[in-house]
Structure formats: C-alpha cells, structure tokens
Amino acid sequence: MTLSGPGVDKHPHIFEAGEIKGVKLPNRSIVSPMTRTSATEDGIVTDQMAEYYARFARGGWGMVMTEGVYIDLKYSQGYTFQPGIATDEQAESWRKVVDAVHAEGVPIFMQIFHCGAINQGNNWVEGSISASAVTPVGEQIPRYRGAGTGFQTPREITRDEMAEVVESFGAAARRAAELGFDGVEVHGANGYLPDQFLTVHTNLREDEYGGPIENRVRYHCEVMQSVRDAAPDIPVGVRISQTKVNDLTYVWPGGDDDAKVIFSSIAATGIDFFDCSAHLGLDHVFGTDHSLSGLARRYSGLPVFANGKLHDPALAERAIIEEEGDFVAIAKGALADPEWPQKIAAGAEPHGFNPGMVMPFATIDCNEAFWAENPTGIPAAPIEARDGVES
Numbered sequence: 001m002t003l004s005g006p007g008v009d010k011h012p013h014i015f016e017a018g019e020i021k022g023v024k025l026p027n028r029s030i031v032s033p034m035t036r037t038s039a040t041e042d043g044i045v046t047d048q049m050a051e052y053y054a055r056f057a058r059g060g061w062g063m064v065m066t067e068g069v070y071i072d073l074k075y076s077q078g079y080t081f082q083p084g085i086a087t088d089e090q091a092e093s094w095r096k097v098v099d100a101v102h103a104e105g106v107p108i109f110m111q112i113f114h115c116g117a118i119n120q121g122n123n124w125v126e127g128s129i130s131a132s133a134v135t136p137v138g139e140q141i142p143r144y145r146g147a148g149t150g151f152q153t154p155r156e157i158t159r160d161e162m163a164e165v166v167e168s169f170g171a172a173a174r175r176a177a178e179l180g181f182d183g184v185e186v187h188g189a190n191g192y193l194p195d196q197f198l199t200v201h202t203n204l205r206e207d208e209y210g211g212p213i214e215n216r217v218r219y220h221c222e223v224m225q226s227v228r229d230a231a232p233d234i235p236v237g238v239r240i241s242q243t244k245v246n247d248l249t250y251v252w253p254g255g256d257d258d259a260k261v262i263f264s265s266i267a268a269t270g271i272d273f274f275d276c277s278a279h280l281g282l283d284h285v286f287g288t289d290h291s292l293s294g295l296a297r298r299y300s301g302l303p304v305f306a307n308g309k310l311h312d313p314a315l316a317e318r319a320i321i322e323e324e325g326d327f328v329a330i331a332k333g334a335l336a337d338p339e340w341p342q343k344i345a346a347g348a349e350p351h352g353f354n355p356g357m358v359m360p361f362a363t364i365d366c367n368e369a370f371w372a373e374n375p376t377g378i379p380a381a382p383i384e385a386r387d388g389v390e391s
C-alpha cells in the first residue's frame, strides 16, 4: 500500500519504494523477525499466527519477515511451540500466512533457523549439537517457556551432520519458495548454530572450520551457498550480529578486519541481502565511521537491513540517509504497534513498547481494543488463561 500524509513528507526515505532482486517493497520498513512460540507443539502454524502476521501487512509495512522457523526434525528446534518447515504438513500450514499477507499486497520473507546449542525446547530429539562441545553461557529465556536455568552442554556436530544441516537449510528455502514466500533469510546471528561457528568461544575446532576468521565463516558460506542454489529465483540473505541472545557483550575480536572477511566472503556465495542486528543499529563499531550494517553495505555491496532501536522515525530516516542501511527492520516497535508505518506516515504517535507485550505471544491482538482494555500495555489476564498453553 502506498502511504501518504505529513510523515511521508517529513521522512521521505522511509517511505520510498524499494526492491530486492526484483521483489518490490512499497516502503523501507520491515517487520524484524520475532519468535512468538505460538504454533502447535509439533510446529504447525495456527490461524492466530496468520492473523498476527496479517495485522502487520494491514499496518503498512514494506515487508514482513517471519519469526525463526526450524528446518529439520532433529536438532534445529530451539523453543517449544516454535513453527517448523521440516515436513510437508508444517510447510503447508504456512500457506495461510503467505496468503493473508499477500492479500494486502505486502511481500513476506521467511527466516529459517537452527538453534545449535541454544536449545530450550525440542519436540523431536534429546540433546543438542554445536560447533564444539561448549556449554552456552547465560540462562534459558523464561518468556519462551525456558526453564530459567542454564543450557545443556551440546555435543560436537559431526561432519556428516554438518552436511545434513546445510542440506536442510537448502530444503527449507526450497519449500518456502514453493509456498510463495517472496524471500528467505537464514538466521546466522544471535548465537544460534551458524553464529556458534563464527564465535571464538563456542568454536574450539582444529579443522578448517576453526581458528582464523576465514575458517570460522566457512559454515555460513556453505549454508548460504546451499540456500542460494535451492532458491535461485527469490532473494536470499542472512542475518548477522555480534551479540547473542545469551551474551549481549560479544564483540568480533578482529573488529573491522573480521567484518571485511565475514561480509565479503558470505556475499561471494551470490546472496542478495544482509540483515544486521545490533542493540543500537546506528552505533558506530570498531572505531570506524560506520555501524555494523554500514560495514555490511561497504564490504558486500548488497542491500542491507539496519536494525536496533530504529522505531524512532528520525533514527530510521537517518539510517537510510547516512547509508547505514537500505531498509530498516523494526521488532519491538512493530510488536507495540503493528500500524507503525501508517501512523508515522499520518504524523500520528504509535503506541510505545512495554516489556509486558513480549508475553502475549502471537495470540493477543495489540490493537486498539487491546490498548483500551490494557492501558499499560501489559495484559490484565495471565498468559496461560489467554492462550491456553502452560508455560
């Protein structure tokens, strides 16, 4: 939908149409991936999830990215009630989401995911795998039904399993393309499996996947090559970050040199975009004049999504003007107000984020009725009573 209003004149870059490998985005605002743990226990997408995603499309976003979707019936699932795309039934259940978002004329991309060691709920297998057998730091996330305790120690992934996971990422991308998803993003960030290879303290390997950054980025490249080959006709990209869900302090030890190797070698697999997440998307990194997303643009030459507290439209506009990103991905601001783009365009004030909003999963409509009922943003009724799921 083309938006108009005083906010469009004030923030023209946000509302300029964009394109990624032929997929047209009506504006530069993207719903950033958000895990909602609202599928059935065996990973089937519910009608409520379709309605949840359709709300963003109606709200005027340029593109909707799904939550992280697991890719096999082995070790990829990280959260109970997470949706999958590993079986025909799981894949088919996404069709209603694609149709609902497309009905509003908005493209939808799927984020595909392997948790590696960050496993706090897997319906299919016991245990977890990672680049090396290193117990993750931090604790399981209670809001995603984690135990609030530490993680189990993974076993080192075998070479056969590495190849299988690469294949499964490709198979998931192929399924997504066949379902009508307009693009696919691999979750290569935030401490999940590919990022466990990139990160020095979770990758103690002595083979060609461990040691210098050229080796540690190899698994990302293999995954992206597989996804590229499996989905040649739609845009494919990867999310990259320094920090992790369980470690907000990690910084790439090689700084700008690491950034150069990471972004240029992954770009060489022929992908179409990078999505860079950071706590503050505009913060300059490694003593350079660029944010992480700015460095991704510089070293890859590809379109980049900037992310991290860009729901203030002045910051989102700045990100694009200063060439730190071509698109802005917004998470908490989108959760707080699915109509963020429409409201910004109209010069109106979107609802603000409140941590309580993370709890309602995909099943609570944070719409005008929700706000009338819950003026603080925190739902009055407990989550168990509202979605019928025990935490």
Ligand SMILES: Cc1cc2nc3c(=O)[nH]c(=O)nc-3n(C[C@H](O)[C@H](O)[C@H](O)COP(=O)(O)O)c2cc1C
Pocket (backbone or CB within 6 Å): 032, 033, 034, 035, 036, 067, 068, 111, 187, 189, 190, 239, 277, 278, 279, 307, 308, 309, 310, 311, 329, 330, 331, 332, 333, 358
């Ligand atoms: C509830 C919630 C769930 C999230 N789930 C995912 C996810 O599945 N995949 C992902 O890449 N990032 C996920 N993120 C991170 C966001 O996409 C985003 O990078 C982060 O919240 C910073 O953006 P913001 O400041 O606009 O919220 C999640 C964030 C939130 C708040």
